[in-house]
Amino acid sequence: MEHDEYELIKSAQQGDDNAFASLYKRYFDFVYKYLIKITMNTHLAEEITQEALTKCYINLNYYNGKAKFSTWLITIATNTYTDYLRKRKRERLFFWQKTEERSTNLQWHITNEGVEWSELMEGFSKLEDEYKMPLILKHYYGYSYDEVADILGVKEGTVKSRVHYGNQKLRKELR
């Protein structure tokens, strides 16, 4: 961990709001862009990022420095998104959208910027969140199976099987 970041975290834990504001600025886009890949929706990603960083402020004293601060934030963001899904499912709100429907938001955004929405992205957007999360964390962010298991709060074997089935499903979609 960088010395500067360590100092910021320590100050924020002691109640320095300016230090927390600096951390907030530093990590907002990191969390936001992680959540875009999971939710495939910019509005939802922004909403959950704000909620996750609020949770980070409330629970900052529980951060013990064992994992990287970014990893800790990703864990909070993942949990916040999982809670959001659970809540929506429970409430059965009529505006609840399926993953594929949500992905059209991201598709619209990136095709507007001239980036092609490939078959692979289409296939990926159709995957269930439980497969998307380990795939992204393992292959894009480069976390080990052990770390992904800690982030998702499941066993290492579960992560391995989800990555495997996620791969299989993705290949099926591409056929």
Next chain:
Amino acid sequence: MNNKDSFYELNNKFKEIDHVIPNRTPSDFQISEIILEAKIKKQKKFYIELITFFIIAILTLATLLSVSIVMPIVIIASQILAFSVVPLVFIAYKRSNNAKERLVK
């Protein structure tokens, strides 16, 4: 397309997404508003935890008091059980942890 190719393409797409999607970092004013809101939530959470702690403590105390009046033997037996079983559980847990550490090394 094999696994490696598909991951390579997917990673490239994600890099493009990261590049194309504009940053959304809130302004200083918005951040101070968010921190204020978070502070209120933190205070609320603290009071809820405090109240829950007191309620649980009062209920436990009341239960123990009524049990010790009606059946004091239950209290004595539970204390003996706790003093003998807890160290055993601790030793067993410590042993399994040591074994795991040896495996890792």
